[in-house]
Amino acid sequence: MLFLLKKYVAGFLMPLPLLLLIAFFALALLWFTRWQKTGKSLLTVALVLLTILGIQPVADTLLMPSEKEYQARYELRENSQQDVNYIVVLGGGFTYNPEWAPSSNLLNNSLFRVAEGVRLYYRNPNSTLIFTGGAGVNQISSAEVAAQVAQSLGVPADKTITLSTPKDTEEEAYEVDKLIGKKPFLLVTSANHLARAERFFLARGMNPIVAPANQLAITSPLHPWEKYFPSATYFQHSERAWYEFLGSMWQSIKPTGQPATIPENEDHQSDKEKSQ
Structure with a gap:
C-alpha cells in the first residue's frame, strides 16, 4: 500500500501533471469565477514553466547536479581495474509484448x-x-525482460540471474545482498539515479x-536550435531531475528497515531458470 501511495503521489507531483492541473484550475477560474487576475497569473506561470523546462540549458542545468559525479564511463573511473564477478543492472521502465523484438x-x-x-559483460x-x-501488471518481470534482451545479444543464459520480486531500489539492494553478500560488483543504472541507488x-x-x-x-556543443527550441526530450530531463530530487527527499526521511520481499529460504536459482 505504501508503495502504491508513493507512486501515485509522486506521479501527481511530476512537472507535467502538476503544471497541467494548475493550468486547468486557472482556466476554471477564468471561465467560472470572478478571480480573473488570479486565473491569468496561474495560467501564465504554468505556460512559462512548461516552456522553459523544455529548453536544454535550463533542463540540463537542473539535471546536472545528480549526474556530475558520473559523467565518465566505467573504464575512466578510478577503480575500473578491480576484478568483479557480478554486474548488477537495476530495473526500470518496461512492458511485455512477445511479438515485439526483445529490446522494444x-x-x-x-x-x-x-x-x-x-x-x-563482454569486457568481463x-x-x-x-x-x-x-x-x-505484466506477465513477466522487468528482470526477465532485461535478461531476454541480454540473451538476444549473445549473453549465455547461464550467465544471467533474475531477481523478480523487488519493486523499488531499496528492495533491489536487499535482494542483491541476499544473493552475493559483500562481494564487489558493478552497479549499473542511469547516471542521474546512481547516487541514490x-x-x-x-x-x-x-x-x-x-x-x-x-x-x-549534455555538456558538449549543440546547434542553437537544439538548445533554445522547447523540446519534449529536454522537458523529460527536467522531469528526471525533479524525480530524483523527490526520491532523495523520500530516502532521507523514510524509516529504514528490511523490505518485505521473498522469504529468506527461497532459492534464487528459480529466477535464474525462468530467464533461460
Missing part, C-alpha cells in the same frame, strides 16, 4: 542500462549479469562499483 519491451532508461550491462566475460525488477547498497555494507549508464545532461 524496455522503455525509457531501461534499454540504456541493459546495453551498458551487456557491454561490461567471467562475470554474471544480475537483473532486478518486478512484474508490475549507491546509498541503498552502501547502507547494507555492500561494495558497489558504480558504472553509470544513460548520461542525459
